[in-house]
Amino acid sequence: MSEQREITMAEALNEALHEEMAADGSVFMIGEDIGRTGGLFNVSAGLLDRFGAQRVIDSPISEAAISGAGVGASLVGCRPVVELQHFDFVTLAMDQIVNHAAKWRYMSGGRVHVPLVVRGPIANGVGLAAQHSQSLEAWFVHTPGLVVLMPSTPADAKGLLKSAIRDDNPVVMLEKRLLYTRPGPIPEGDHTVPIGVADVKREGGDVTVVATAYGVGMALQAARGLSERGIELEVIDPRSLKPLDLDAILRSLEKTGRLVVLSEGPRTGGFAGEVIARVSDEAFDLLKAPPQRVAALDTPIPYAAKLERAVLPDLNDLLDAIGKVTGEAVRSGS
Amino acid sequence: MATNVVLEAVSEELEFASVNRWLRQEGDSVTEGEALVEVEGDKATFEVAAPATGVLSKILAVVGDEVEVGGTLAVIEPA
Amino acid sequence: MTAATDTAPRLGTEELIELYSSMRLIREFDTRIVELFERKLIRGSAHPYVGMEAIAVGICAALGDADYITSTHRGHGHCLARGLDPERMMAEILGRESGYCRGKGGSMHITAMEHGMLGADAIVGGSHGLSVGAAYGARLLGRESVVACFFGDGAANEGSFHEACNLAAVLDAPVIFVCENNQWALSTPTHSSMRIEDVADRAISYGFPGVAVDGNDVLAVKAVADEAVARARRGEGPTLIEAKSYRMTPHSAFATGETSTAAELEEWKARDPLGRLAEQLVAREVDAAVLERIDAAVAERIDGAVQGAIDAPPPPPEQAIEDVFAPAAWLRPGRLA
Numbered sequence: 001m002s003e004q005r006e007i008t009m010a011e012a013l014n015e016a017l018h019e020e021m022a023a024d025g026s027v028f029m030i031g032e033d034i035g036r037t038g039g040l041f042n043v044s045a046g047l048l049d050r051f052g053a054q055r056v057i058d059s060p061i062s063e064a065a066i067s068g069a070g071v072g073a074s075l076v077g078c079r080p081v082v083e084l085q086h087f088d089f090v091t092l093a094m095d096q097i098v099n100h101a102a103k104w105r106y107m108s109g110g111r112v113h114v115p116l117v118v119r120g121p122i123a124n125g126v127g128l129a130a131q132h133s134q135s136l137e138a139w140f141v142h143t144p145g146l147v148v149l150m151p152s153t154p155a156d157a158k159g160l161l162k163s164a165i166r167d168d169n170p171v172v173m174l175e176k177r178l179l180y181t182r183p184g185p186i187p188e189g190d191h192t193v194p195i196g197v198a199d200v201k202r203e204g205g206d207v208t209v210v211a212t213a214y215g216v217g218m219a220l221q222a223a224r225g226l227s228e229r230g231i232e233l234e235v236i237d238p239r240s241l242k243p244l245d246l247d248a249i250l251r252s253l254e255k256t257g258r259l260v261v262l263s264e265g266p267r268t269g270g271f272a273g274e275v276i277a278r279v280s281d282e283a284f285d286l287l288k289a290p291p292q293r294v295a296a297l298d299t300p301i302p303y304a305a306k307l308e309r310a311v312l313p314d315l316n317d318l319l320d321a322i323g324k325v326t327g328e329a330v331r332s333g334s
Numbered sequence: 335m336a337t338n339v340v341l342e343a344v345s346e347e348l349e350f351a352s353v354n355r356w357l358r359q360e361g362d363s364v365t366e367g368e369a370l371v372e373v374e375g376d377k378a379t380f381e382v383a384a385p386a387t388g389v390l391s392k393i394l395a396v397v398g399d400e401v402e403v404g405g406t407l408a409v410i411e412p413a
Numbered sequence: 414m415t416a417a418t419d420t421a422p423r424l425g426t427e428e429l430i431e432l433y434s435s436m437r438l439i440r441e442f443d444t445r446i447v448e449l450f451e452r453k454l455i456r457g458s459a460h461p462y463v464g465m466e467a468i469a470v471g472i473c474a475a476l477g478d479a480d481y482i483t484s485t486h487r488g489h490g491h492c493l494a495r496g497l498d499p500e501r502m503m504a505e506i507l508g509r510e511s512g513y514c515r516g517k518g519g520s521m522h523i524t525a526m527e528h529g530m531l532g533a534d535a536i537v538g539g540s541h542g543l544s545v546g547a548a549y550g551a552r553l554l555g556r557e558s559v560v561a562c563f564f565g566d567g568a569a570n571e572g573s574f575h576e577a578c579n580l581a582a583v584l585d586a587p588v589i590f591v592c593e594n595n596q597w598a599l600s601t602p603t604h605s606s607m608r609i610e611d612v613a614d615r616a617i618s619y620g621f622p623g624v625a626v627d628g629n630d631v632l633a634v635k636a637v638a639d640e641a642v643a644r645a646r647r648g649e650g651p652t653l654i655e656a657k658s659y660r661m662t663p664h665s666a667f668a669t670g671e672t673s674t675a676a677e678l679e680e681w682k683a684r685d686p687l688g689r690l691a692e693q694l695v696a697r698e699v700d701a702a703v704l705e706r707i708d709a710a711v712a713e714r715i716d717g718a719v720q721g722a723i724d725a726p727p728p729p730p731e732q733a734i735e736d737v738f739a740p741a742a743w744l745r746p747g748r749l750a
Binding site: 025026028054055057059060062064065066067068069070071072073074075076077078080095096099100104105106107108109110111112113114115141144145147167168169194195196197240242243244 | 481483512513514515516517518522524525526531532534536539540541542543544545546547548549550551553554556558560572573576577579580583584735736737738739740741742743744748749750
């Protein structure tokens, strides 16, 4: 069996950008510090040299203007990729994403479309404090007309970004910064991941754990430990938060009947609650125990390491939730 | 006698780190002091070195796992 | 301010008559819109362009088929000047399926890409960045298009204006920012929202030319627009045109709290853009009857558009969930999330 090449998520995103920009002259990138330095996290390395300044634009610090420009350029036939240096800065671009990109097609009665990608890192877990550490996916799941993606592996990151660029709808892609340097296998060739299709990252018959981005690795780590105790987790990575592959989650619940949903944004109004509500809408009868959500506390993200760890969901929080749906004492030492 | 490769605190505040990339594989011969694994703490990425010479017989923390300071990443057996 | 007389000799009488006809169409259309709102045939609100016709017509007269415009909540004039059908516009404003947006957008969101109309925007200042991107993107794709971005004096104080001006300058984007200064932002007079007299003066701080013009003189507007379009096509970047005008109606058909005075209205009535162009046509010995026939034909056309819209069916409720997303492999009928 041939070994797959291993690259980091940042390298995978970079490959996706190189490939899509080479294949389609209407794709261009705009963002802060993306050209000359190749991006703060090297996601856009080499693009300026290869494609030139017309297609790789180091913009002024103007999130509203560059996201608006992305909308406008997409209306006339381009496929822009707008990078937000930290996803928190999306607040400055919200009017263009929510009131424009998401709604332009609908308001026109389907006469136009907005093939725009807005992407950037969630930089929590490294002590950047409250304004540089938010996990805001729930805002965009809550906005009709947007596609919302969150990759957990380099292969998914590359595949989803390529699909996002090719899709004719406005896509918001949130990446976890701590995953940028983590390597993983990558298939060769024009590797795309379909939007709206979840991935079963691990099969198991006892508990369904739906996890996004960083949570996937946490769930897999939990799974390894619990397997030794005879509890088998099935880990489902939605990859697309919207459109959500609910069928994949329901198929899993037909086996397990026990649901835990892990998402790093704040608990209230978060994505995890949305998944549970949808499962309850469609298949309440499948549930053998009250479903559990694992999420951050409803606080801004604090600076000090102990405080940040207390707020963000961790392995123990996940194990506690699994304990609740199984009725077992699953935490080691408990 | 087997030696554990332990995650040590590189700074006073470090409590956890996640495994980013294994630089050597299970079964490799390793020398004391050589870098075995890259881990990501909350402030920086750093390498953990082999505490002994021998064979990297078992990797316990795979890429993506979070390990507490003091936790075991791998085991080295004498050659 | 740029004088009009320089340009009048360069345009033929036929062209002047066309400009008059276009302005008359807008005048009649938006006057009728106010009536329809009062008859409760229009939902929400409607923002008439009465008195400002020379701006839309003058700017659009300088644009070609491959150029684009963006528009605002006060956008019917821009649409008509760009050549959209009054019939389909009226249908949209009355929420009919046969409207430009199938009844989904209404007055403030009319969109018609076949006329280079990128979509009207109900967010004040919402289209500044969009225009820059459209201009830049069109050029990236090898076109010579320019984009005219219409907005009001109020919008010139939104952050989006300032960001977009700077970005347009940095990118040398072929965009023409057209500030329609009608002296009022709802109930707030322009002079209490800025310390400067002319919005046009802001352009130089971003590194490109700004010019103020009599917005009630269609020929003066066209002259400055011609220059701005030529600059943009030569790759010299953006221009800010501030067209001084006045809205002869309240902010919207729904508005309350207006504080403009009768004296002010009288002063601006004397500068009515239609009247002034008519005077110029008379000076060229065009028979008054010609203009009367145009007025009558326009009135009849608008009558037809109104009746046609009233008679047309509204969209069926099932269409509410259509057009959220563009076709995609993952899209199933009725799939919204």
